[in-house]
Amino acid sequence: MATATARQTESTGVADPSLRKRYTVALVSLGLGLGGFVDGIVLHQILQWHHMLTDYGDASFPRSTxxxxxxxxxxxxxxxxxxxxxxxxxxxxxxxxxxxGYRASFWSVTGLLLAGWGIFNLVEGIVDHHILTVHHVRDDVADPMPWDLGFLAFGLALLVIGLLMHRRAESRDPVDR
Incomplete structure (x- = not known):
């Protein structure tokens, strides 16, 4: 009982796996980008805690000039x-x-967006704060490490909560909506 618009398989009525994969990649990518915007707008522009290069080695670009x-x-x-x-x-x-024709629940969409945001925080936090050390979450404090670790913990929480939301939504209704 598959419809042409939903591209379901005839035997199971479940969505084509390639559609599910593209749906997942789409929402995780969107979550990555939106998470980056939150970071840039809130931490860089509104709070002004750091910019991209405020702690870039010996040639640091301090916020004071x-x-x-x-x-x-x-x-x-x-x-x-x-x-x-x-x-x-x-x-x-x-x-x-x-x-x-692929449709998904609000919870599945929200979960994948949160997972993408969490991935952004984890990758950006590990690469920029710890490996390259181009900046920290707070470049204006004596010890930025607690802030950097909190940022990573927040990213991990977003990822785990997002994946749990998505999996729960998918397990409730594995057939296309």
């Missing part, structure tokens, strides 16, 4: 441009999946 702020603003802009690419990619894939 105009030239350093200009340099950081440039790199913050490139960061926002990259998050925008993730958002556009996710929206494009999501549109393609939606055009095929």
């Amino acid at each position: 105009v030239s350093s702020l200009e340099e950081n603003t440039f790199w913050d802009g490139l960061f926002h441009a990259s998050t925008w690419v993730f958002v556009l990619f996710g929206l494009f894939l999501l549109w393609r999946v939606a055009m095929s």
Whole structure:
């Protein structure tokens, strides 16, 4: 009892696995991009706790000089441009999946968006805060490590909660909606 628009298999009525994969990739990509926007808008612009290069080795670009702020603003802009690419990619894939007739529950969508945001926090936190040390969550405190670890814990919580939400939603109704 499969419909052409939902691309379900005839025997099971379950959605084509390639649609589920594209749906997952679309929403995780969208979550990555939106998570990056939250980071950039809240931590970089509103709270001004750090910019992209505020702790970049010996050639640090402190927030206290105009030239350093200009340099950081440039790199913050490139960061926002990259998050925008993730958002556009996710929206494009999501549109393609939606055009095929695939539907998912609110909880599944929300879960995958949160998982994407969590992945962003984990990757950005590990790479920028710990490996490259180009900045920390708080570059204006004596010991930034607790803030960096809290950021990673928040990212892990987003990822776990998001995956649990998605899995629970999918297990309740494994057939296309």
